[in-house]
Amino acid sequence: MTTAVIIDAIRTPAGKGKSGGQLSGIHPAALLSTVLSALIERNDLDPALVDDVIGGCVGQAGEQALNITRNAVLGAGFPESVPATTVDRQCGSSQQAAHFAAQGVIAGAYDVVIACGVESMSRVPMGTAVMGRDAHGPGIAARYPEGLVNQGIAAEIITARWRLDRTGLDEFAARSHALAAAADFSAEIVPVAVTGEDGSTTVAATDETVRAGTTVAGLAGLRPAFRSDEAARRFPEIGWNITAGNSSPLTDGASAVLITSEKTANALGLRPRARFRGFAVAGSDPVLMLTGVVPASRKLLDRTGLAIDDVDACEVNEAFAPVPLVWQHELGADPDRVNPRGGAIALGHPLGGSGTRLLTSLLHHLENTGGRYGLQTMCEAGGMANATLIERL
Numbered sequence: 001m002t003t004a005v006i007i008d009a010i011r012t013p014a015g016k017g018k019s020g021g022q023l024s025g026i027h028p029a030a031l032l033s034t035v036l037s038a039l040i041e042r043n044d045l046d047p048a049l050v051d052d053v054i055g056g057c058v059g060q061a062g063e064q065a066l067n068i069t070r071n072a073v074l075g076a077g078f079p080e081s082v083p084a085t086t087v088d089r090q091c092g093s094s095q096q097a098a099h100f101a102a103q104g105v106i107a108g109a110y111d112v113v114i115a116c117g118v119e120s121m122s123r124v125p126m127g128t129a130v131m132g133r134d135a136h137g138p139g140i141a142a143r144y145p146e147g148l149v150n151q152g153i154a155a156e157i158i159t160a161r162w163r164l165d166r167t168g169l170d171e172f173a174a175r176s177h178a179l180a181a182a183a184d185f186s187a188e189i190v191p192v193a194v195t196g197e198d199g200s201t202t203v204a205a206t207d208e209t210v211r212a213g214t215t216v217a218g219l220a221g222l223r224p225a226f227r228s229d230e231a232a233r234r235f236p237e238i239g240w241n242i243t244a245g246n247s248s249p250l251t252d253g254a255s256a257v258l259i260t261s262e263k264t265a266n267a268l269g270l271r272p273r274a275r276f277r278g279f280a281v282a283g284s285d286p287v288l289m290l291t292g293v294v295p296a297s298r299k300l301l302d303r304t305g306l307a308i309d310d311v312d313a314c315e316v317n318e319a320f321a322p323v324p325l326v327w328q329h330e331l332g333a334d335p336d337r338v339n340p341r342g343g344a345i346a347l348g349h350p351l352g353g354s355g356t357r358l359l360t361s362l363l364h365h366l367e368n369t370g371g372r373y374g375l376q377t378m379c380e381a382g383g384m385a386n387a388t389l390i391e392r393l
Contacts, residue, residue: 056093095355
């Protein structure tokens with residue numbers, strides 16, 4: 001069977017996803033073009049050899065509409081012959097892009113392919129594509145008559161059901177910032193030049209979302225972010241522990257991964273850094289929404305024949321602190337192997353760009369520590385999750 005390998009993985013720094021954030025002045029297509037261009041340049045690769053570019057983006061509206069991945073490919077100067085498509089599996093969009101890319105290589109459909117993702121939450125805010133309309137349709141209303149909830153409420157529900165407390169959530173959030181502040185991400189970050197309205201240029205080279213001085217005491221003073229009278233009536237068991245401090249912030253960012261067959265890498269003189277060992281995707285309760293990481297990871301481990309203790313590092317997206325806490329409890333994972341360089345609470349969660357961001361960080365951590373296996377999983381709106389296993393070479 002053809003082996004799919006990772007040649008390189010890079011990302012932009014995280015920018016606060018609001019007006020004035022360090023990446024808010026750059027068009028999202030240009031943001032994605034930045035990592036695509038860098039990926040080609042870093043590997044001295046003829047872009048005409050790229051069979052396809054598969055990108056993830058959640059807010060496919062406004063400046064992120066009309067197949068943003070194709071616009072970014074052309075904006076990066078790739079030949080017109082290089083196609084591109086944009087996929088949406090909510091927060092796992094670019095992780096799914098990596099699955100599709102690697103599976104295409106394994107199937108023999110691609111020799112060279114790029115998986116990537118982008119989200120500019122400052123320029124295309126969450127919900128822009130919906131704009132007050134019913135995106136679920138009558139079938140969902142009939143099946144779930146009490147209605148679905150937003151992800152913040154879902155995080156509150158699983159916090160209550162797994163009997164997590166506010167202190168534990170805040171301790172995990174403070175850990176995320178401390179680990180991210182201590183880590184060196186320079187090998188994976190591509191600096192981004194941003195031109196301001198006055199014509200001046202600034203260069204963003206570090207993550208704007210990391211707060212090195214975060215403490216549990218400071219987080220304890222934050223108010224619950226998602227409490228409403230309606231939610232309190234519907235879910236009386238909720239203790240209201242989810243805050244802006246133990247959730248991922250709104251973020252701008254992009255990331256990209258160069259994937260080839262092992263045979264093609266050897267022919268082009270490229271060095272494979274890891275191979276894909278397994279993929280899984282799972283559906284879960286769309287009200288709880290965030291728990292799909294558990295069945296997806298179990299399915300992945302069953303398929304690959306590995307136990308969780310065989311995995312050297314795990315990247316579990318920190319959409320909210322209870323997600324990785326529930327995951328590590330249910331999988332019996334060593335907490336020290338979970339998000340060892342911090343996660344989205346500190347590093348940000350640029351939705352469509354997060355999947356390949358996690359893959360980038362996972363690869364670099366395995367290389368820095370000599371680990372062999374890395375597992376990545378991501379909860380997704382609508383009750384889904386992706387899980388990926390890579391092996392460092």
